[in-house]
Amino acid sequence: MSPSIIKAIWRYRGFILGSVKREFEARYRNSLLGAAWTILQPLAMITVYTVVFSELMRTRLPGMGSPYAYSTFLCAGLLTWGLFSEILQRGQSVFIENGNIIKKLNFPRICLPAITVLNALINFCIAFAIFLAFLLVTRNFPGWIALYAVPILIVQVAFAIGLSVIAGVLNVFFRDVGQFVGILLQFWFWFTPIVYSTATLPQSARTLIRMNPMTPLAQAYQGIFLYKQTPIWRDIWPVALLAVALCGLGLFLFRRHAGDMVDEL
Amino acid sequence: MGAIQIKGLGKAYKQYPSQWARLAEWIVPFGAQRHQKHWVLQDINFEVKAGEAVGIVGSNGAGKSTLLKLITGTVRPTAGEVVLHGRVAAMLELGMGFHPDFTGRQNAIMGGQLLGLSLETINNLMPAIEAFAEIGDYIDQPVRTYSSGMQMRLAFSVATVQRPDILIVDEALSVGDTYFQHKSFDRIRTFRKEGTTLLIVSHDRYAIQTVCDRAILLEAGHVKMEGPPIDVLDYYHAMMAERDHYKIRQLALADGRVATISGTGEVYITDAQLLDESNQPVKSVKVGQDLNLVVSIKARVDLPRVVLGFMITDRLGHCIYGINTHRLEQPLENMVAGEEATYCFRFPARLGKGSYSLSLSLSRFDSHLDKNFEWRDNALMFHVFNTKREDFVGSSWLDAKVDITRQPMHE
Numbered sequence: 001m002s003p004s005i006i007k008a009i010w011r012y013r014g015f016i017l018g019s020v021k022r023e024f025e026a027r028y029r030n031s032l033l034g035a036a037w038t039i040l041q042p043l044a045m046i047t048v049y050t051v052v053f054s055e056l057m058r059t060r061l062p063g064m065g066s067p068y069a070y071s072t073f074l075c076a077g078l079l080t081w082g083l084f085s086e087i088l089q090r091g092q093s094v095f096i097e098n099g100n101i102i103k104k105l106n107f108p109r110i111c112l113p114a115i116t117v118l119n120a121l122i123n124f125c126i127a128f129a130i131f132l133a134f135l136l137v138t139r140n141f142p143g144w145i146a147l148y149a150v151p152i153l154i155v156q157v158a159f160a161i162g163l164s165v166i167a168g169v170l171n172v173f174f175r176d177v178g179q180f181v182g183i184l185l186q187f188w189f190w191f192t193p194i195v196y197s198t199a200t201l202p203q204s205a206r207t208l209i210r211m212n213p214m215t216p217l218a219q220a221y222q223g224i225f226l227y228k229q230t231p232i233w234r235d236i237w238p239v240a241l242l243a244v245a246l247c248g249l250g251l252f253l254f255r256r257h258a259g260d261m262v263d264e265l
Numbered sequence: 266m267g268a269i270q271i272k273g274l275g276k277a278y279k280q281y282p283s284q285w286a287r288l289a290e291w292i293v294p295f296g297a298q299r300h301q302k303h304w305v306l307q308d309i310n311f312e313v314k315a316g317e318a319v320g321i322v323g324s325n326g327a328g329k330s331t332l333l334k335l336i337t338g339t340v341r342p343t344a345g346e347v348v349l350h351g352r353v354a355a356m357l358e359l360g361m362g363f364h365p366d367f368t369g370r371q372n373a374i375m376g377g378q379l380l381g382l383s384l385e386t387i388n389n390l391m392p393a394i395e396a397f398a399e400i401g402d403y404i405d406q407p408v409r410t411y412s413s414g415m416q417m418r419l420a421f422s423v424a425t426v427q428r429p430d431i432l433i434v435d436e437a438l439s440v441g442d443t444y445f446q447h448k449s450f451d452r453i454r455t456f457r458k459e460g461t462t463l464l465i466v467s468h469d470r471y472a473i474q475t476v477c478d479r480a481i482l483l484e485a486g487h488v489k490m491e492g493p494p495i496d497v498l499d500y501y502h503a504m505m506a507e508r509d510h511y512k513i514r515q516l517a518l519a520d521g522r523v524a525t526i527s528g529t530g531e532v533y534i535t536d537a538q539l540l541d542e543s544n545q546p547v548k549s550v551k552v553g554q555d556l557n558l559v560v561s562i563k564a565r566v567d568l569p570r571v572v573l574g575f576m577i578t579d580r581l582g583h584c585i586y587g588i589n590t591h592r593l594e595q596p597l598e599n600m601v602a603g604e605e606a607t608y609c610f611r612f613p614a615r616l617g618k619g620s621y622s623l624s625l626s627l628s629r630f631d632s633h634l635d636k637n638f639e640w641r642d643n644a645l646m647f648h649v650f651n652t653k654r655e656d657f658v659g660s661s662w663l664d665a666k667v668d669i670t671r672q673p674m675h676e
Contacts, residue, residue, distance in 0.1 A: 013380035022375065024368045029407075101362030105355075106338035107379050173291075174284065259341035262334075263278055 005251070008108035016111050020118045042079070042127035046134050050075050067140045069226060075131050076221040077194035080153070083124040084160045085185050085213070091114045091164025092171050092181045099265035109258050113165055117157070135225065142228040152220045152231060155240045159213065162246025169253045172261045192218050213239045266317035266351035266463035267430040269336065272344035274330055277302035302343070305331050308484045309345070315430075318463035320473035320494055322501050323483035329466045332483065333357060333435050336464065351430025351462075355381060356420060365409035369400065369419050372408055376423040397452075398422040399445075421449050426569055431462045450476065470498055474582045496523040497584050499642040503527030528639035532571050532600065533626050536561040537644050539623065550614045552651045552662050558610040561627060564600040569599040571638070572578040573608055574626045579660050580619055591631045615662040616649045623647070642649045 024059040028034045066072075077099065094112045095102065095134040102109065135141040171177040209215055216239055217255050220231035279300040281287040286299040306328040312318050321329050334340040336347050337355040373394055377387035395404055398418040403411060411419070412673050425432065432453065453476060457463060467473055473480055473494050480497035482490040484504070498513065505524055515525050540557040542548045550556065558575060574589025590596050590608070597606060623645040629636035653655045654662065 012378070015375065016383050018374060018384065020376055022364075022367055022371050026364075029366070100364075101379070103334075103339060104362040105379050148303075173287065179355050188629070197560045 005108075005110050006077055009114055012111050014107055014152045015107070016114050016118065017093030019111075020122065038078070038123065038126045039130060042130045046071060046075055046131065051150050059246075066140065068140055072135065072140060072226050073197070073222050075134075077218045078219050079124065079127050079131055079191070081189060081192065081214075081218065083120055083153075084100065084156055085189070086120040086123065087117055087157065088159035088164045088167065089185065090118055090120065092167035092178050094164075094168050095172050095261055096175075096265065097148060097177075098220055101168075102265055103257060109159040109261070110254065113161070113168060115165070117161055121157070121192060128180055133179035134188070140225075142225055145224055145228055145230065147207050148231055151222060152217055152224075154234065155236060155243055156217050158247055159217075159239065162243055162248075162250045165254055166246065169250070169257050169261070172264050173257070187213075188214065192219055193222075197222075266513075267460065267463065268348075269313040269351045269359060269431065269464065270348040271309055271311050271345070273347075274306065274335060274342055274347060275304060275344035276305045276306045276333075276335055276340065277343040287358055290494075299394070302675070303487060306335070307344075309488055311481060311488065311491065313462055313464060315350070315462055316457075316460045317452075317479065318457055318465070318477045320477035320480040320497075321464065321466045321483060322468075322473060322480055323489075324505065327483040328486045330357070330486070330612070331436055331485055333433055333464065334464060348588070349431060349580070352381070352630075353431045353433065354424045354427075354429035355433040355435075356424050357433070359437045363408045363420070366408055367406050369398075369411070373404075373419060373423045376420070377672045380424070382427070390650050394419075394426050395420045397448075397636075411627075413433045414445070418445055421445075422605040425449075425452055425456070426587070428456050428459055428461055429475075430460075431464065434463070434465045434467075436466055436468070470502075471583070472614055473498060476658070484588065485525065493523075499523070499525040502551045503637075503640055503642075507619055524643040526575065526639065526641050528627065530639060531566050532562055532638045534560060534563040534625055534639055534641060534644070537625060537641075539645050539647055548647050550616075551649050552614065552616065552618075552649060552650050552654045553664070554614045556612055556614050557613070558645075559607065560610075561605060561607045563629060566602050568599065568600045568629075568638075570629050571600050571606075572628050572630060573597075575610065576624045576626075578622050578624065583660075585616065585621065585660055589626070589631065591628075614649060617643060617660040617661065618645065618649055618651050618655065618661060 024035075025090070030039060031037060033040070053070045053074070054067040082166060091113055094116050095109070098112050101107075102112075132141070132146070167177050167181050171181075191209065191212055193209060197213075198209060198219070201209065216235035220236065223229040223231060281290075281300045289300045309321075309332065321332065323329050331340065333355070334357060335342050337348070337353060337357065338347075339357065351647060358554070362376075364375070367375070373391065374384070374387050376546040378384065382390070398404070398415075398421075399459050400411075400415050400418055404419075408416060408419075429441070431485070434453070436508075438576070445510055450472065453463060457476070463476065465473070465476065477494045479492065482497050483490055483503050496515070503526075511610075515523050522653035537560045538546050538557070539548075539550075540559055541550075542555050542557075544557065547554075560573060560575075562571070562573065564571070572589050572591040574587065574591070576587035577585045579585055588610075598604070622643045625641045625644045626642075629638070651657075654664075
C-alpha cells in the first residue's frame, strides 16, 4: 500500500468509522430486535446445519464420529467464504452506489472500499464469535491452534480486497463486471470444498480443485477447527503472493482511473 | 487565505463509439486512442482575490457547474490547474450527497466529517446546525422523508456552520423558500464581511447583483465576459433575449456605468429624453415632480406590432417601476418601413433620494424574450433630490399622512 493512501485513510478515519457505525445502525433501524439479528442469523444457520445434516440426514464425514463434525466443517468454510464474498460483492458496486457523494464532495475515494471491508469484517466477527461459542459449548474448541486462523484470514481478506477494488473500478466503466461477479461467485462457491470434502471426489476433480486459490484457505479453516491441524503453509504461500499481486493491480487501476470515475457516474 | 487561481483550465469528457472500443483502448498496449474528446470547458483563466465575491452566469450547458466541480476537486481537470488557498465549503446541487436512509443528524455528522471536522467539533456545532436549519424534529428522521427544501436547509446549515475561507454555492439556494433564501443570503453576507471568498452560480439576477463584486459570463465553455455584475448581467440578459442575428453594443457612460444596447434593430430608438413640466430636459428631479418621458422610434422594416417599455432601476439595479404599451393596451400596429413615432409617458417622480437609471425596450409583445427589437440598458440617468418634501427613507414616496388620537388619562 502506498503511503498517500494510508495517510488519506488515516486522515478520514472519523468519516470511515462513522460510516461503518451508521451503516450498522441503519440496517436494524425500524426493527424491534435491532442488533440481536446480527447474532440470530449465524445462530440459526449453525442450528439448521447441525439439525439437518447431523440429526436428520445423519451425514458423517469420513473418519469423524462426532455428530457435530459436519456442521463444524460446514461453518468453518461457509462463514469465511461469506466474508470473502461479501467484500467482493459489495466492493464491486461500492463506487456506483456512492456515486451521489462522489459527484458532490471531494474526499479520498479509497475511503469507500475501506468502509465496505470494515463492515464485512464486523459482520464476520460477530458470526464467527457465535461459531466459536458453539465449538466451546459442544466441547469441540480446538484450543490455541485456533489462532492459526488469523494469518489465513489476513491472506483471505487481502485476496478479497484486491479482487474487489479491481472489480469496483472496472465496474464503473464496464457495468458487465458487476453482473459477471455475481455469476463468478456462484460457480466459485461450488468449486471450493466448502459443503463437500475433496476426499469424496474422483482424482481428476481433485487436481482441478487444487488449482483454485480458495481451496487451501477453506481446507486450512476446516483443518484447524475440525481436525485440530496446523495449516499446510506451503499451500498458503502461493495464495498470499497472489493476494499481494491482486492488491497491487487493484491499486494501480484505482490510481489510474479514480479521477475519471466521476465522469462515468 | 481564500484566493482562487485558475490557469488554463479545461475539461473534456471521453466519448467512445462503443463499449468495445473502450475495452480495446484499455487492453491493447500502445494502441491508438479510440475516444473523442468532448470539451465542455476550455482555456479558463481567472483569479479570485481573497475576500472577493464572484458570480458565474451563463445559459444551461455553458459549463458553470462543471467549473465549480473542477474548483472543488470533485472532477479532475483535463488541462490546466486550480490553486486554492484555505478551507473550502461547497454546496453543489442538492443535498450534499445525503444518504436517504440515515437520519438528518447522521447525515449532518457525515457531511461534517467529509468537510474535515472532527466528531467532537461536529457534536459541539450540532445545536447551531439544528437551529439554523429550523427543521425541528425531522433532524432525527431519515432524510428520505425530507422535502427538497428541507434537504437544502440542512445541507446549507452543515456546509456553513463554520466560516470557510472559500464558499462555493451552485444554484442550490433557489430550492429553499423565500424565508430561507433570505436567511442564507444573510449568512453569506456576514461571511463576506468577515473575509470569506465567495463563488456563486445563479440565475437569480438579484442574488448576483447584491452579493457579488464581479461576474463572469460563461458561454459554450469559454469565458465570454468578466466585469462588474450589472454590466455582465445586462450583456447576458441581452444575449439571452435573442440568439439569432443581432448585435450587442456596450457604451461607456460618463459616470463609469455601461449602457448595453442589443436587439435586431428592425425598429430602433432615435431619441429618448426625460423632460420636466415645461418640457426642459432634466437630470435632477425633485421628489413628486411631474415628468415626461419622450421617446422617438423609427421602423426599418414593416412590422405588425411594436411595444415600447421603460423600466426604472435604482443604484443597485433593483427594479422600481416598469411598464410597457402592451400592458397599457396601446401597442402600435402595422408599422411600415420608414415610419416614425413619438411616445410621451407622463408620470410623477414619487421616488426616494438617490440616482436612478432608466432602460428602454422595443419588443413585439410583453416580454423581450419573444422578439427583441431593441433593448437599451441605462438609456437615461437621473438623480432624485428631496428639497420640498418631508425627509423620508426608501425608494418610494408614499406621501403618508398621519392622524393621532390621544386617549385621555383616567385616574
